[in-house]
Amino acid sequence: MLSHRGDNGCPGAFYTYDAFIQAAGKFPDFGTTGDDGMRRRELAAFFGQTSHETNGGWAAAPDGPFAWGYCFVEERGQQTDPPYYGRGPIQLTHEYNYEQAGQALQQDLVGNPGLVSSDPVVSFETAIWFWMTPQGAKPSCHAVMTGGWMPSADDSSAGRVPGYGLLTNIINGGLECGQGQQTDGDANRVGYYQRYCQMLGVTDDDNLSCENQKPYPNN
Secondary structure, three states: OOOOOOOOOOOHHHOOHHHHHHHHOOOOOOOOOOOHHHHHHHHHHHHHHHHHHOOOOOOOOOOOHHHOOOOOOEOOOOOOOOOOOOEOOOOEOOHHHHHHHHHHHOOOOOOOHHHHHOOHHHHHHHHHHHHHOOEOOEOOHHHHHOOOOOOOHHHHHOOOOOOHHHHHHHHHHHHHOOOOOOOHHHHHHHHHHHHHHHHHOOOOOOOOOOOOOOOOOOO
16 A cells, blocks of 8 residues: 555655554544444545655656655655644644644643654554544544534535545645635545555545535634
């Protein structure tokens, strides 16, 4: 799935299977909810979104553009809210996210944000924490992928519907959603998801894109 993560120019060998399994063990509902197909589809969605966040691929990349997930550990350029710029599989960003994740994981991530890019278990834990945790008006990605979320009247009027596209709206809707046509970022996330669904032997779901979904407020 992540065969190029340690290639030249990609420091993603940092991400290991053992670290992922250890981190996932702290979230007993992650990847274990519903029938076998739902579980596989949730994992495909998690790796689809996080592969885009850490993407090192390009159109003519060897094995295709969607074989290069988990290439990067830290945000390139590191210009977003330093020192709380993007780190880890979900590219945890902003002090308030570091604070909330740290409280949940019992780690001082505000005082030591570099822990997210130096400890692979903590790195995966922050990503799974974000995946499992609703924030404000946004449901958790886990709830969306396991049927635990239904749109409110406001969601319906904004075109926000169950499916993989809503995850993109949750994670980066302000830049990638609601433009009436698919953005490059949205398309890349979908491409990764479809690849992992095929690898895990499940079909993808409806509503893959967020092009017609209004972003959440303050997203």
